Amino acid sequence: MADIAARLGVSKMTVSRALSRSTPQRSDASESLRQQILRTSQEMGYVMDQTARTFSSKRSGFIAALIPALNNSNFSDTAHGLTSAIESVGMQVLMGYTDYDMATEERLIRTLLSRRPEGIVVTGGSHTPVARKLLTSTGVPVVETWDLLDKPIGHNVGFSNAQAVSELVHALHAKGYRRMGFLGGLPQSDARGADRRRGFLQAMAQLGLDTSRTLAIGSAPVTMEAGARGVAKMMENWPDMDALVCVSDHVAFGALAECQRRGWSVPGRLAIAGFGGFEVAKACHPQITTVSVDSAGIGQAAGQLLLKAIGLARAGQKLAPETVFVPYQIEIRGST
Structure with missing residues (x-):
């Protein structure tokens, strides 16, 4: 940031404000300078560190999601549906793969929560006691998917x-x-x-x-x-x-x-x-x-539910636990 400021002959604060501002200012002069700063930052390969902003605003701009495997097309479709819902509002998904192992899930939950996601999506309702405690006490919205649970941790999207x-x-x-x-x-x-x-x-x-x-x-x-x-x-x-x-x-x-x-x-x-x-x-x-x-539908519904919960959380409110049933269909074919 100091290098950009030195090249353009402006203060580091001016550079910081230009890079962090998402909308143009009313002044044509200030917007012209902002665009110049943005072009210079791209030329110099500058990537803004979001850590400080995350801590100050408590908005990381991403959610965490755990699925058993990516080489299973059902779960990759779920991940795609979730991503399409989340990215529609400019947020990102940080994905982890449990390989059907609850101990791996527990480790990944701990790691992902340390990154301060604004919400987390997990597959199923079976977790280690430690993982369940982490999810219960995280303070961010949690959505369990791919099953209908008697006692979900937070929100639930799926079917029986x-x-x-x-x-x-x-x-x-x-x-x-x-x-x-x-x-x-x-x-x-x-x-x-x-x-x-x-x-x-x-x-x-x-x-x-x-x-x-x-x-x-x-x-x-x-x-x-x-x-x-x-x-x-x-x-x-x-x-x-x-x-x-x-x-x-x-x-x-x-x-x-x-x-x-x-x-x-x-x-x-x-x-x-x-x-x-x-x-x-x-x-x-x-x-x-x-x-x-409807694998993609599960991801889409989970993403939409999470966005609603995150929106309320940013306003200092909490969404009451919701359960969304995603229909399935019995398809009788030639093998029977």
């Missing part, structure tokens, strides 16, 4: 994974399937996957059907290869199984591919359903029955 799978099971039952199984990952590795398994078991029990055909294979995110291994193991254990509900479309695709390798007709010998509405479920043959989720 358990209810969605329960509705899927009832839809398959209406088509005549009775000996259904569930293929997913280890429950402790993915809370949403565990909820889907719970929804499957609840629906099967409600329908008076056998609940024993379940298999946990691998940690989240469960892969296509695990789906291939899993369906082979399940058909070995329960050769009479007539339908398989998978924790995700990727797992379902792996199961479908393995059935085709072994010459097992889908849905003739085994019907297969997934979860998530991923592109791969539409690109294969037969197309896979799934629960289609």
Whole structure:
């Protein structure tokens, strides 16, 4: 800043005011000088340090968000929806990836909160006790996404994974399937996957059907290869199984591919359903029955809710906890 001032023959205070001012002044002369300062700062590669302004105004201009993975298109769509909502008002998103690990989430929450975000978005409602305490005491709006929670920390945007799978099971039952199984990952590795398994078991029990055909294979995110291994193991254990509900479309695709390798007709010998509405479920043959989720809509709704909460917080007010339900859709396709 001193170098810019020296080059233009003005004070450092004049440079500081010009760089921090977002709107032109009424005086043509002062605006002309401001534009000259801005051009000079760009030529000299000057980047303004926002730290002091953040501490004085308590407005960092960004929110923090944590998602399990970026290579999962559902979560990348959520991140895109969130970013589009936040950036529409000139704010930014600082993103972190938990790799489905609650200890990693706890570490990232602590790190991100030290940067003084104006709000934070997390995926799901399962956190370590320390992470929950950090989120509860942070003093900024918190939005938990991708599930409907009985006791959210603050705001909640999503849907019930358990209810969605329960509705899927009832839809398959209406088509005549009775000996259904569930293929997913280890429950402790993915809370949403565990909820889907719970929804499957609840629906099967409600329908008076056998609940024993379940298999946990691998940690989240469960892969296509695990789906291939899993369906082979399940058909070995329960050769009479007539339908398989998978924790995700990727797992379902792996199961479908393995059935085709072994010459097992889908849905003739085994019907297969997934979860998530991923592109791969539409690109294969037969197309896979799934629960289609509005992933981008979850991010968009979370961003809009956070902006409302931040706006009130800047005015010294607090938004009462809100829950936003984002609809899903059961899509029956050729695999069932």
